[in-house]
Amino acid sequence: MTNPFPEKIKSGLTDENLIEQALNGDKKSLEALIYRHQRWIYNVALRMVWEPEDAADITQEILIKVITKLSTFRGQSSFRTWLYRIVSNHVINMKKYRREFQALSFEQYGDSLDNALDAELPEHSEPPVDEEILIEEAKIGCMNGMLLCLDREQRLLYILGELLQVGDTIGSEILGITKVNFRVKLSRAKAQLYNFMNEKCGLIKRSNPCRCVRKTRAFIKAGYVDPENLRFVSNYRKTIEDAASRKSKNVEDLIHSDYAKLYRQQPFVDSPDLLASLKKLLSSNKIIETLNL
Numbered sequence: 001m002t003n004p005f006p007e008k009i010k011s012g013l014t015d016e017n018l019i020e021q022a023l024n025g026d027k028k029s030l031e032a033l034i035y036r037h038q039r040w041i042y043n044v045a046l047r048m049v050w051e052p053e054d055a056a057d058i059t060q061e062i063l064i065k066v067i068t069k070l071s072t073f074r075g076q077s078s079f080r081t082w083l084y085r086i087v088s089n090h091v092i093n094m095k096k097y098r099r100e101f102q103a104l105s106f107e108q109y110g111d112s113l114d115n116a117l118d119a120e121l122p123e124h125s126e127p128p129v130d131e132e133i134l135i136e137e138a139k140i141g142c143m144n145g146m147l148l149c150l151d152r153e154q155r156l157l158y159i160l161g162e163l164l165q166v167g168d169t170i171g172s173e174i175l176g177i178t179k180v181n182f183r184v185k186l187s188r189a190k191a192q193l194y195n196f197m198n199e200k201c202g203l204i205k206r207s208n209p210c211r212c213v214r215k216t217r218a219f220i221k222a223g224y225v226d227p228e229n230l231r232f233v234s235n236y237r238k239t240i241e242d243a244a245s246r247k248s249k250n251v252e253d254l255i256h257s258d259y260a261k262l263y264r265q266q267p268f269v270d271s272p273d274l275l276a277s278l279k280k281l282l283s284s285n286k287i288i289e290t291l292n293l
Helices: 016-023 027-049 052-072 080-092 106-115 130-149 152-163 168-175 179-202 212-220 242-245 250-256 258-264 276-279 284-292
Strands: 236-239 267-269
Touching: 016 027, 016 052, 016 080, 027 052, 027 080, 027 130, 027 152, 027 267, 027 276, 052 080, 052 276, 080 168, 106 130, 106 179, 130 152, 130 179, 130 212, 130 258, 152 168, 152 258, 168 179, 179 258, 236 242, 242 258, 242 267, 242 276
Parallel strands: none
Antiparallel strands: 236 267
């Protein structure tokens, strides 16, 4: 699985090689291009909207745009920049999804955590799920809920710049802003998120009373944690940090390193395999005939 975001891409078959072959009718090259990027797009979408089903729909919509516009790629920028501009424009301007309608300010989110009654988990659950897994599911869900307190641009900046460790050169190209603006906006998003966590969350600051183990039962009752359908902890092989394979040298990160690490150690989730549904949806499109799918 190749990280698409380093400034220097490792040698090997490039995106541009795959595009050229795909446009010459090689369907395997198009499939390879989709498989190379769909998991990264899915993980961006998941943290934009919280629900895996919505993230899958968004990923499919983006890949349809990419496939149907592929013949317009002229190589004036890298394919990575071209692709993730499509991703960023889509996730910033798309319709609101379920959890976004429920999005709160940080103050309101803090109040909702305070109002979630502390309780011990029952000794036996149906179906039986390890208690530690349920608590981890609650933790990740709660942290991703905090991301929804950021506006969409801040959320995207945080996902790219903090989680996936996209540098200001690549990040500014993707979002169409200056490198200075990328750094400033990212810094503001991190400050809002981490200030809230520092005031409310007990994961790092042990004097804060909020504990995942005490809130999990309330999250189950509210439907945010479903023991029969785990959203975040059941379908991954790597953490975000493992997938990105980059270590930040930013001095600012040293200040917030504990909070950043919590997010980077979240699962880098496997994307649903969308190729079959893409073929079906696009079967009547001329580019599909051109690409011989």
